[in-house]
Amino acid sequence: MTHKNFVPSIYLHLKNEGKVTWKAPSNIALIKYWGKKENQIPANPSVSFTLDACATTTTLSYTKLQKKNGGFSFDLFFEGKPKEDFKPKILTFFTRIEKYMPFLKEYHFKIETENSFPHSSGIASSASGMAVLALCLMSIEKELNPEMDLGFFNQKASFLARLGSGSACRSIEGDVVQWGNHKEIDGSSDLFAIKYPFKVHNVFKKYHDTILLVDKGQKQVSSTVGHNLMNDHPFSKKRFKQAHENLSTLQAVFAKGNLDRFIEIVESEALTLHAMMMTSLPYFILMKPNTLKIIDKIWEFRKTTNTHVCFTLDAGANVHVLYPENEKDIVFQFIKDELVVYCEEQQYICDRIGFGAKQL
Numbered sequence: 474m475t476h477k478n479f480v481p482s483i484y485l486h487l488k489n490e491g492k493v494t495w496k497a498p499s500n501i502a503l504i505k506y507w508g509k510k511e512n513q514i515p516a517n518p519s520v521s522f523t524l525d526a527c528a529t530t531t532t533l534s535y536t537k538l539q540k541k542n543g544g545f546s547f548d549l550f551f552e553g554k555p556k557e558d559f560k561p562k563i564l565t566f567f568t569r570i571e572k573y574m575p576f577l578k579e580y581h582f583k584i585e586t587e588n589s590f591p592h593s594s595g596i597a598s599s600a601s602g603m604a605v606l607a608l609c610l611m612s613i614e615k616e617l618n619p620e621m622d623l624g625f626f627n628q629k630a631s632f633l634a635r636l637g638s639g640s641a642c643r644s645i646e647g648d649v650v651q652w653g654n655h656k657e658i659d660g661s662s663d664l665f666a667i668k669y670p671f672k673v674h675n676v677f678k679k680y681h682d683t684i685l686l687v688d689k690g691q692k693q694v695s696s697t698v699g700h701n702l703m704n705d706h707p708f709s710k711k712r713f714k715q716a717h718e719n720l721s722t723l724q725a726v727f728a729k730g731n732l733d734r735f736i737e738i739v740e741s742e743a744l745t746l747h748a749m750m751m752t753s754l755p756y757f758i759l760m761k762p763n764t765l766k767i768i769d770k771i772w773e774f775r776k777t778t779n780t781h782v783c784f785t786l787d788a789g790a791n792v793h794v795l796y797p798e799n800e801k802d803i804v805f806q807f808i809k810d811e812l813v814v815y816c817e818e819q820q821y822i823c824d825r826i827g828f829g830a831k832q833l
């Protein structure tokens with residue numbers, strides 16, 4: 474597969490107008506994507522759990538333009554209100570994908586979007602937001618080309634979403650998703666994500682992710698800046714190699730349901746991501762004192778109870794607490810009793826592994 478596979482042939486019949494709605498989830502990386510090449514090509518492969526509760530719903534209405542004006546024509550509404558400051562991101566997205574969606578300049582679009590999670594929660598909506606827009610656009614393309622099969626539909630949706638925000642390509646399908654070339658994974662690609670193709674033990678099937686909102690503010694470092702810091706990073710080569718190795722190790726861990734090894738890989742990946750940020754130039758500390766207190770508490774609780782609770786982190790201070798279904802009562806009680814005090818305004822989001830985007 475090359476990017477050329479996603480350039481469609483000329484459409485014969487463009488519809489005059491229409492409307493589509495999709496809901497796409499967020500995702501949490503277990504093996505982190507950090508560092509990229511040109512055109513949103515990842516520097517290393519990654520694996521994620523698709524989430525369920527954290528999601529973006531978007532309705533895309535389209536009307537054929539009487540007269541093309543040479544540019545993109547769209548209005549954007551976030552939670553019912555016009556949102557001018559989201560527009561530049563959409564414009565960049567449209568510009569990047571125009572080659573693969575040649576009908577974009579034929580229409581005026583109305584984009585109405587909302588998140589299931591609070592806007593100022595420190596949870597990035599770019600993964601679910603870009604994935605859902607890519608899916609809406611794919612629905613329009615499918616109307617123009619009804620023979621398109623589901624496999625191609627999802628693949629191209631993931632391909633387009635990647636051009637919006639890298640990790641968004643992992644928000645199309647569920648429940649375990651892999652993105653980026655890896656020598657042991659047939660069909661893996663830097664261009665789009667795929668459903669994880671190997672066995673995943675039942676213990677992972679209903680995995681929980683309780684997101685502790687330690688810092689609800691804007692990200693201190695945008696991911697674009699963060700990825701770019703990996704370009705001249707003294708440890709990048711070793712880090713990219715390590716991600717490949719962790720992916721290889723994860724195969725048996727997923728198959729056997731080896732939670733001890735799972736925890737080791739997931740926590741090490743989270744801390745490595747932050748270590749990369751701390752050792753780049755300029756350097757950043759994205760964790761807050763409460764992030765560390767939570768990590769400490771999790772380690773102590775895991776040791777004393779022999780449970781399998783663990784954490785992962787995004788490029789920020791919030792903590793994703795991961796645990797299996799059969800330990801949910803004891804772990805959730807622990808979260809409420811001992812961890813929620815470290816959250817801003819005691820806020821957290823109960824999420825779990827999910828099964829991908831849905832058309833509404």
Ligand code: PMV
Binds near residue numbers: 599639640
């Ligand atoms: O999709 P981006 O460019 O916002 O990058 C996301 C990077 C991490 O969330 C830190 C890791 C990942 O793999 O999702």
